[in-house]
Amino acid sequence: MPRASGRTVQGHVARKRFGQNFLADSRYVARIADAVSPRPGETVVEIGPGLGALTAELVVRAGRLVAVEIDRDLAARLRERFPPDALTLVEGDALAFDFAALGKDLRVVGNLPYNISSPLLFHLAAQAHALRDLTVMLQKEVVARMTAAPATPDYGRLTVMLQATFAVERLFTVPPGAFRPAPKVDSAVARLVPLRAAAPAIADPARFAAIVAAAFAQRRKTLRNALAKLVAPAAFAAAAIDPQRRGETLSVAEFVALSKAAASDR
Ligand code: SAM
Numbered sequence: 001m002p003r004a005s006g007r008t009v010q011g012h013v014a015r016k017r018f019g020q021n022f023l024a025d026s027r028y029v030a031r032i033a034d035a036v037s038p039r040p041g042e043t044v045v046e047i048g049p050g051l052g053a054l055t056a057e058l059v060v061r062a063g064r065l066v067a068v069e070i071d072r073d074l075a076a077r078l079r080e081r082f083p084p085d086a087l088t089l090v091e092g093d094a095l096a097f098d099f100a101a102l103g104k105d106l107r108v109v110g111n112l113p114y115n116i117s118s119p120l121l122f123h124l125a126a127q128a129h130a131l132r133d134l135t136v137m138l139q140k141e142v143v144a145r146m147t148a149a150p151a152t153p154d155y156g157r158l159t160v161m162l163q164a165t166f167a168v169e170r171l172f173t174v175p176p177g178a179f180r181p182a183p184k185v186d187s188a189v190a191r192l193v194p195l196r197a198a199a200p201a202i203a204d205p206a207r208f209a210a211i212v213a214a215a216f217a218q219r220r221k222t223l224r225n226a227l228a229k230l231v232a233p234a235a236f237a238a239a240a241i242d243p244q245r246r247g248e249t250l251s252v253a254e255f256v257a258l259s260k261a262a263a264s265d266r
Helices: 026-036 053-062 072-081 114-125 140-146 157-163 205-217 233-238 252-264
Strands: 044-047 065-069 087-091 106-111 131-139 166-174 187-194
Touching (some): 026 131, 053 065, 053 106, 072 087, 114 140, 114 157, 131 166, 140 187, 157 166, 157 205, 157 252, 205 252
Parallel strands (some): 044 065, 044 106, 065 087, 106 131
Antiparallel strands (some): 166 187
16 A cells, blocks of 8 residues: 555655545556557557556556646656656546547456546547546446436436447446545446447447436426427427427437438438
8 A cells, every 4th residue: 555644645645636536455456457458569548647556557457558637746756757668648637639530349447536526428429439448437426327127216427429339348446445535425437438430320339428418407408398499399200209308218229210300300
């Protein structure tokens, strides 16, 4: 376990604005690395390597790694610790990083900064064609939303947008005590695998995203009201969806059908 006092971990003052809670329990580090089980020759990309706990385990298994870290001080430490043939370190913002430029079949992994988890997942979903899988640690509640079923309180925009692109599976939970500093929330590790050929064909992703966002913006509204500006009455009929329903009752496939009908209606 790294030495820690307050927010100082191994001599580094953890930065809240970068969501820095470092994994300090080696059992969970090993469980995440085992969940990925990378093999030499695979392109493994870690988001937010931090102090390198998971990085070291992944390097042992994969031989080499690409990592994207925004914190300049941590990037400098990582460069000192890992030789360049083991770690290609990109100092920058994962939200702006072009993962697909690294190739195809990428194995992306990270204990994600929780303050940007949703935008980061959307950014990765947009590059799903380049991923083999994505293994991420997130706030437990976010993983509950990612894996939720229709008509449950956790089902929402994040659920539909991610499940339209990935098969999402919760692997295990991680308690606050496994981190330094300890976060206030429980965490969970999830695996996302692109659906690829099995993914629903979405002709107009921007329209789909707008319909999903509007359907959940006010959960109590009927679809007729929530989508008045986006979906004409005839499109509801064409998709065989009752406009009196609420968005939270629609399956992912029904959202896809509705956006398709709305597109051909124009
Ligand atoms: N992987 C380490 C671990 O498990 O101990 C650190 C995890 S910590 C929750 C999140 C890491 O992501 C930090 O190292 C933080 O500096 C980095 N980070 C935060 N925002 C980032 C961004 N936009 N792009 C890349 N890295 C980021």
